[in-house]
Amino acid sequence: MGEPSATEPEHSDGEPVIATRALTKRYRGGQLAVDGLDLTVPAGSVFGFLGPNGSGKTTTIRMLMGLIEPTSGTARVLGQPMPRATRAVLPHVGALIEGPALYGFLSGRDNLIRYDSADPAADPRTRRSRVAAALDRVGLTAAAGKKAKAYSLGMKQRLGLAAALLQPRRLLVLDEPTNGLDPQGMREIRTLIRELASDGTTVFLSSHLLDEIEQVCTHAAVMAQGRLITQGPVAELAAGARGRLVVTTPDPAEAARVLKEQGVGDIAVTDDRVTGEPPDRDLAEVNAALVTAGVRVRGFTVERASLEDAFVALTGEGFDVAG
Ligand SMILES: Nc1ncnc2c1ncn2[C@@H]1O[C@H](COP(=O)(O)OP(=O)(O)O)[C@@H](O)[C@H]1O
Numbered sequence: 374m375g376e377p378s379a380t381e382p383e384h385s386d387g388e389p390v391i392a393t394r395a396l397t398k399r400y401r402g403g404q405l406a407v408d409g410l411d412l413t414v415p416a417g418s419v420f421g422f423l424g425p426n427g428s429g430k431t432t433t434i435r436m437l438m439g440l441i442e443p444t445s446g447t448a449r450v451l452g453q454p455m456p457r458a459t460r461a462v463l464p465h466v467g468a469l470i471e472g473p474a475l476y477g478f479l480s481g482r483d484n485l486i487r488y489d490s491a492d493p494a495a496d497p498r499t500r501r502s503r504v505a506a507a508l509d510r511v512g513l514t515a516a517a518g519k520k521a522k523a524y525s526l527g528m529k530q531r532l533g534l535a536a537a538l539l540q541p542r543r544l545l546v547l548d549e550p551t552n553g554l555d556p557q558g559m560r561e562i563r564t565l566i567r568e569l570a571s572d573g574t575t576v577f578l579s580s581h582l583l584d585e586i587e588q589v590c591t592h593a594a595v596m597a598q599g600r601l602i603t604q605g606p607v608a609e610l611a612a613g614a615r616g617r618l619v620v621t622t623p624d625p626a627e628a629a630r631v632l633k634e635q636g637v638g639d640i641a642v643t644d645d646r647v648t649g650e651p652p653d654r655d656l657a658e659v660n661a662a663l664v665t666a667g668v669r670v671r672g673f674t675v676e677r678a679s680l681e682d683a684f685v686a687l688t689g690e691g692f693d694v695a696g
């Protein structure tokens with residue numbers, strides 16, 4: 374990803390942008406929402422914080438932003454302890470948590486002007502140009518004069534992002550930024566996230582959509598029931614799970630029998646496709662066994678594992694988004 378910016382002398386290269394140790398939150402009602410979380414977000418990454426609804430993502434983000442106190446454990450953001458350093462850290466962080474708070478009776482532009490005015494560090498003389506640049510960034514220039522209540526959900530999300538982008542940020546924290554958006558709106562947000570990341574901003578986004586994380590993130594952490602299941606570069610997470618062997622043949626029943634003999638597990642047959650878990654042996658031998666048994670093989674491949682395969686392998690469950 375992007376080179377570390379030369380204007381950030383206080384933040385050394387190797388130091389993670391977010392680091393938590395045994396971070397834990399038990400709500401007053403007794404709910405253990407986050408359980409001993411060790412999270413490491415490298416500088417310059419687009420980091421996907423993935424988990425089904427109720428797995429503790431928003432609770433973690435609220436602790437990282439100093440909005441709620443952890444029950445135990447520690448969190449560092451931009452090298453500083455949270456929530457103690459909240460006032461020093463937050464000016465460097467753009468956040469969009471559970472939908473932006475907007476004034477419906479104000480235009481998109483006036484919402485941003487209000488937002489910028491609330492920032493004591495923001496120079497009023499450059500306010501108009503700052504707001505115009507942020508609107509342009511998220512593609513809302515043409516709709517800037519419309520009342521925010523007339524905005525679509527996607528436009529509201531983009532206006533919230535624009536608010537987070539009024540100042541240069543070292544870190545963007547986006548909680549389910551595409552929640553409730555249609556596919557077109559989701560694509561727009563993804564494109565925007567890629568653009569921001571290409572400038573070197575670290576982006577931490579949560580999502581309950583595996584697909585979305587695979588499309589936009591360089592790194593990911595997977596949560597289930599408040600606990601971290603795994604984290605690392607997306608490519609490595611997916612590689613950790615083995616892909617499925619796929620044999621295409623006009624003799625599927627005979628192929629399935631031979632594959633089973635060869636140690637292929639979890640065999641499934643649909644029409645002319647026989648799939649299964651590859652065995653721990655040279656696949657050339659498996660292929661040869663099929664041919665020797667007279668199975669006519671049209672295709673013999675191992676499909677690349679997805680993040681979903683990795684999740685299923687790690688948790689023994691499907692990635693169920695129902696919450
Ligand atoms: N303010 C709260 N008080 C009590 N329990 C809560 C509160 N907020 C969230 N929870 C519970 O904590 C768990 C994690 O919730 P949350 O962090 O919102 O998950 P996610 O963002 O991954 O959907 C859930 O079981 C949820 O019901």
Ligand SMILES: [Mg+2]
Nearest residue numbers: 430431432549
């Ligand atoms: Mg949430």
